[in-house]
Amino acid sequence: MSDSEDERRERAARIDNDNGGGANGESRVWRDQRRYGSQDDDDDGDEEERGRRRRADSDSDEMLHKRKRQDSDAQKDEIVEKLTELIAQIGEKSSTSLESNLESLSQVLETDLDTYKEHIIEILVACICEMPDKLTVYSTLVGLLNAKKYNFGGEILEKLLSKLNELMKDNDFDHALYIVIFLSDLVNCRVITLESFVDFLKDLIDCTSSTDMPQVRRDWFAYAFLHCLPWVGHEIAEKKGEDLNVMLAAIEEYLQSRNRDHVKILQVWTKSIHEQEEYLDCLWAQISKLRSDGWKEKFISRHYVAFDGTLADALQHGLPSFEAPPHDSKSMYPLPSVVFRFFDYADCPEDGPILPGAHSIERFLVEEELRWILDQEKRSRKKCAARLLDYEKRTLVPINYVILEVIFSQLFHLPDAPVRPIFYGSLLIELCKTKSMPQVIAQAAELFYQRIDTMQVACIDRLIDWFSYHMSNFEYRWSWSDWSDCVELDRLAPRHMFVREVVDRCMRFSYHQKLTEILPPEFGKMIPEKPVICYDLNDEEHPDHDLAMALEKAFREKCSAEDMIDLLKNKTAEWSDSSAGLSVFLKVLLYLARKTFSHNFAALTRHVIFYALLISVDILRRSLPKDEYYSTLKELIGNKEDAQLTVLRTIYETWKLHRQMVTVLITKLLKMSLLDASAVVAWIFSDEMKPEFERFVRFSSIACSSKSSCKLVNFS
Structure with a gap:
């Protein structure tokens, strides 16, 4: 007998309750499936979750690696910056001796050579090119590093020759010369073998024998050869004397064959008690005197001597053969010049150091180092003046006189001054802040006035510009009466023209009334008329x-x-x-x-x-x-x-x-x-x-x- 309808409903309710059914008759199983998904859905969700976690872990690892790499790069940059600072500042004023600083720096660099060798070489080459006044400091440092790490010496030589070739291709012959000088001192520091450097010098001389090349190109190679000899001439004379004599004979033959038509037009003085020599002829005379003195000089700082014990046992490198870049029509070589001479020993105080003779190598070396300072600090007159007055060898020469002669040699350089003439004027004003320099400048101005009859007209014009500018900065105070003899001279007489033009330029810096007040009455003829406009069209009777x-x-x-x-x-x-x-x-x-x-x-x-x-x-x-x-x-x-x-x-x-x-x-x-x-x-x-x-x-x-x-x- 079949169950009644009520009984069936009761059994169904009990089953639902046993299965966890809800009030609406929904079973717990179906409810859970709806909430969490089926078993298959659970497996798919876990896989997606694991994928998300893997991607998150991967991104986290990549970010961590990137952060570490950035930290590493920052740390590396910081170390390179510190190395640059240490290398660039070596040789500056310090409470400890330079020898001690060199030894300490070489030890610091030695520990970093394996990791930062390329950076260290780049820094050294840059310092050699930019700070030639410290060439012997860096040559000694390279010598110490070569003694500790032989491979380092070979690598820096390769870099130097590569840089030399690059500079010559770029027509940067000044920096190229610094590298040549540096190489010569590396012979003294036992980095380069003497035999290979002699071969290098022969390569330079061979470049002077190419008659189909411009003379200015051949001149530079002759100048570079002669420039090396104060540094390494003594060493070559002792061990390769015959080779040195042959090379000097070749240079002498070349110098005698040179065309000198340019000399007259480049001379500041047409006649002078001081011979105005062409720069190569003057350097040859100075090298000849150095040769007769047994290659002994007193001005080059030979820091390597303090490390003879360390450097003597160092392994040396043969310098690779050098081939100069070929000449082309776009090559720009240094122009010839004439050595400016103004002072001699009689012009300097008797109780001070003696001014080296015109043909002494010391005169060449000190002038060269001062020119280096002028070139390095041409953007700042204050720094330039400070460095000139703080020149390391200032006690060995009458420094004020040498500084002035070098500055005026640059100002009167023909056809153009190396930098704008206003720089030299402002530099001289800065130098006048010392007690002794104004007297020397006044003495120089008086000598210029006395010798102006034999001065090139272009140089007189620059002298006028400088002196009038200088006067404008010192309230035009000058012993004008001492120059009153020029007033009655012919209007084309150099002294008359000089003073007249100075007065005219002074009015540009001042005004007409000021000149009438500061100049003596006898200069009335030289004071220009008041600079007013000439305009007559306001006259009603004028036809226009x-x-x-x-x-x-x-x-x-x-x-x-x-x-x-x-x-x-x-x-x-x-x-x-x-x-x-x-x-x-x-x-x-x-x-x-x-x-x-x-x-x-x-x-x-x-x-x-x-x-x-x-x-x-x-x-x-x-x-x-x-x-x-x-x-x-x-x-x-x-x-x-x-x-x-x-x-x-x-x-x-x-x-x-x-x-x-x-x-x-x-x-x-x-x-x-x-x-x-x-x-x-x-x-x-x-x-x-x-x-x-x-x-x-x-x-x-x-x-x-x-x-x-x-x-x-x-x-x-």
């Missing part, structure tokens, strides 16, 4: 007065281009000489801008670039959009020499009492390409300018014109 007034009004009212063109058409329609209209226009323009240089520059830029030519050419017949003004003026005035001469004459007539203004305006127009250099030169040498021939300012305009021409043809 009406046009000038109309133009002045138009300028002040900022008349438009179209209205200005109409005005010019009406006022100049009946003029047969268009240049007269151009002259009036420029005079008015310069008159309105007369206050400052800046006003003049602004006027030229805003107005001349379109108005000036409108008066002198047929462009009056049509109007131009503003963007055509400059190009049209450049095209028409630039190719019209008579218009350019009109511009030049007008500028001179308007500002003839202010010579500096004339010069700067001409320079401005040259830079704007509105004047040709040929027109400027033709005007300066025209008959109307003859009274101005002896004025140095005119030749400044010629120099500016020449530079402008060079830029146009890409020569500079």
Whole structure:
């Protein structure tokens, strides 16, 4: 008998309850499956979770590795920076001896050679090129490291020769010379065998025998050879004397065959009690004297002597054969020069050290080291002055006199000074902060005045610039009366020209009234007139007065281009000489801008670039959009020499009492390409300018014109 319906429902309820069913009849099993998934779903979820964990672990490991690598790189950079600091500062002032510092540094570097060898070599080569005054310090350091680590010596030699070749290819012959000198001192430090270095010197000499090469190239190799001999000549003479004699004979033969046509034009003095020798001839004379003295000199710091015991047992390296880079048309070699001589022992105090003779190697060495300081510190006059006055061997020479001679040799170097002349002027002012230097500079100025009759004109011009600048920084205090003899001399006499130009330049730094107060009455003839504008168009009786007034009004009212063109058409329609209209226009323009240089520059830029030519050419017949003004003026005035001469004459007539203004305006127009250099030169040498021939300012305009021409043809 089948169960009743109620019984079946009761049994079903009990089963559901036994299985954990809920109030809604849902079993616990199905509820759990819905909540957590089935068994298969559990396996898939665990796998995804493990995958996420693996990826997280992998990312964490990568980040940890990257962080470690960054920390390692930072630590490495820090160590390299510290090594650079240690190597660069060796040889500076210290409470301990240099020998002790070298020994300590060599020990520090030895421990880092395995890890940082390449960095250490790079740092040393950079220091050799940038700090030639410490060459013997670094050669001793390399000698100590080579004695400890033989392979290091070979690797740095390879790097040095590679750098030498690279520098010569880049036309950096100054730094190349430092490496050659450094190699010569490595012979003394027992890093390079003497035999291989002699072969290296022979390679240098072979480069002087190539007659198909430019003389300036051959000169550099001869100079490099001679420059090494103060460092290593004694060693070669003792052990390879015959080879040295052969090499010296070859150099002497080359020197005798050289062309010397350039010497006269490079000499500062045309006649002098001090011989003005060509630089190679002078160095040859100094080396010859060193040779006769048994190759003994007193100025080179030979730090390696303190480590003879350590270096004597060091293994040496043969220097690889050297082949100079081939010459090509783009090679730029050092130009020849003439050695400047100004002081001798009689000019120096008797109770101080004696000035070495002109042909002593000590004179060459001390001047060379001072030039190195000037080159290294040319960006800072303060550092340069401090280093010059703190020169290591200052007690061995009359240091103030030697410093001045070296500075003036750079200032008067022909054809151009190594750096801008203003640097030397500011450096001398900095040096005057010491008690003794002002007296020596005053003595030098007096000697220049006495010898100026035999000075090159270009050098006189630089002397004028320097002395007037120097006076402007010391309230123009000078014993002017001592130079009063120049007043009555011929106007072309060098002394007269020098003082007259100095007075003229001093007025640029000061003002007219100041000069009348500081100069003695007898110098009244030399004081220039007050630098005011020469403008006569305000005179109502002047024939061009009406046009000038109309133009002045138009300028002040900022008349438009179209209205200005109409005005010019009406006022100049009946003029047969268009240049007269151009002259009036420029005079008015310069008159309105007369206050400052800046006003003049602004006027030229805003107005001349379109108005000036409108008066002198047929462009009056049509109007131009503003963007055509400059190009049209450049095209028409630039190719019209008579218009350019009109511009030049007008500028001179308007500002003839202010010579500096004339010069700067001409320079401005040259830079704007509105004047040709040929027109400027033709005007300066025209008959109307003859009274101005002896004025140095005119030749400044010629120099500016020449530079402008060079830029146009890409020569500079």
